[in-house]
Amino acid sequence: MKTIMTITALLVCVLVMDFGVGKVFDSLMYRMSNEGDKVARSNYAINTVNSEIIIVGSSRAECHYNSRMMQDANLGGAVYNCGVDGSLFFYHITVINSILNRYTPKVIIWDMQLWDLEKDKQPENLGLLYPYYWKNEYIRKLLNEQEPDLKFKIWLNVYRYNATGSRILRSLRSSQSNQLGFLSLSSNASLNKVDTKTSGLKQLPLEERKIQLFEETIQRFVSSGVRIVIAHSPYCDEYKGKTSTTACIEETCSKYGVEFINDSQLPEFVGRTEYVYDAVHLNGEGANLFTSILIKQLNHDN
Numbered sequence: 001m002k003t004i005m006t007i008t009a010l011l012v013c014v015l016v017m018d019f020g021v022g023k024v025f026d027s028l029m030y031r032m033s034n035e036g037d038k039v040a041r042s043n044y045a046i047n048t049v050n051s052e053i054i055i056v057g058s059s060r061a062e063c064h065y066n067s068r069m070m071q072d073a074n075l076g077g078a079v080y081n082c083g084v085d086g087s088l089f090f091y092h093i094t095v096i097n098s099i100l101n102r103y104t105p106k107v108i109i110w111d112m113q114l115w116d117l118e119k120d121k122q123p124e125n126l127g128l129l130y131p132y133y134w135k136n137e138y139i140r141k142l143l144n145e146q147e148p149d150l151k152f153k154i155w156l157n158v159y160r161y162n163a164t165g166s167r168i169l170r171s172l173r174s175s176q177s178n179q180l181g182f183l184s185l186s187s188n189a190s191l192n193k194v195d196t197k198t199s200g201l202k203q204l205p206l207e208e209r210k211i212q213l214f215e216e217t218i219q220r221f222v223s224s225g226v227r228i229v230i231a232h233s234p235y236c237d238e239y240k241g242k243t244s245t246t247a248c249i250e251e252t253c254s255k256y257g258v259e260f261i262n263d264s265q266l267p268e269f270v271g272r273t274e275y276v277y278d279a280v281h282l283n284g285e286g287a288n289l290f291t292s293i294l295i296k297q298l299n300h301d302n
Contacts, residue, residue: 022157028168029131035181036174038084039167042128045082046098046136052077054099055181056092057111059085063281064111064233066291067180073295076106081181088124089116090146093213097138100220107227107298114232114264117214117245119207123147127163130154145209184284185277194276198238206244214248218256229298231261234269234290236276261297268293 034044045056053075055065061083071079082095096108126146132139133154144151153159161168221228230249246262253260268289269275275286282290 018157021161025131025157025161025165025168028172032168032171033174035177035179037167037171038086039128039164040171040174041082041084041181042087042095043131045084045095046132046139047102049080049082049099050103050105051080051180052106053079053109054105054107055079055081055083055109055111056096056099057083058087058092058113059083059183060113060233060281061109061111062181062183063185063277064287064290065109065182065294066184066287067182068178069288069291070295071180073299075295075298079180081179083111083181083183084128086125087128088120089210090124090126090142090213091128093217094129094136094139094142096217097220098132098136100224100226101138104224104226107229108221109229109231111231111233112245112249114201114235114239114243115204115245117206117210117248118204118243125163130160130162131164133160182287184287185281186283194236194273194279196236196238196271196273198240201239201241201243201246203244203247206248211248215252218252218258221258222256227259229259229261231294232264234266234275234282234286235264235280236269236271236273236282237279238270239265261294263290263293263297266290266293 029043032040032043034048035041041062053070055061055067062081062085063083065081065083067079067081084091084095092110096110099105099108123146126143129139129143133143133150134140218228230253232246249260252258269282269286272286275282275289277283277286
């Protein structure tokens with residue numbers, strides 16, 4: 001009997017501590033700045049952003065679209081860059097639909113990489129979304145679909161915040177900036193030597209679930225009246241042909257009358273290493289040049 005009581009007491013202590021962890025981190029989520037670590041950027045995009053013009057995507061979105069320049073160009077309202085480093089398709093689709101569940105922006109620019117709809121060799125790491133499991137129905141459904149065992153583990157708050165807890169604490173020390181989510185990478189060419197290459201693009205198999213979610217979200221944009229712009233931002237490497245992802249985007253956008261701006265091979269950037277930070281990212285100067293080109297493209301399409 002004494003052993004059972006001891007085990008019960010320990011179990012109660014663990015549950016109380018876990019409950020406390022959840023309450024503390026749930027509260028800290030609301031105290032983070034809107035920029036800095038990816039967890040802060042993610043939280044702002046999912047729960048708070050209300051700008052008229054939104055940019056969504058990976059670090060290429062974060063570093064290629066100068067949102068301050070875009071806002072100063074008077075494209076139709078406030079601009080915010082919700083790009084998050086290391087994020088992939090399933091993360092982007094949840095952020096977009098979470099935004100649409102809260103309000104209706106005028107424009108969403110979705111920066112997609114050339115391979116975003118392909119079948120992945122490894123599952124996407126979606127730990128950044130765990131904190132919202134109980135509060136965001138769209139995120140909960142997608143996580144249950146992508147990680148069937150999660151619905152058992154997520155009851156523990158220490159697991160729910162396992163991937164983000166330390167990042168939340170670091171984010172509390174981050175200050176607000178006036179860059180509207182844009183991250184300008186160093187333009188010092190001497191620090192980054194990038195050799196450009198030329199290669200042919202392969203037509204690799206696509207993931208059916210990605211195609212389905214992509215089309216469903218495009219349909220939602222059209223029905224809600226949001227101007228959606230799917231974009232490939234510039235690469236420094238020369239690519240010949242097109243990927244299966246690009247072909248699918250072209251077909252879907254044509255089907256629903258949606259804008260697709262394919263700037264992946266803009267001549268201003270192919271082979272131009274002075275505009276490159278690393279193999280896949282533009283530096284600050286390159287981002288400013290690309291943004292100026294994009295502003296003209298967006299105005300032309302109005």
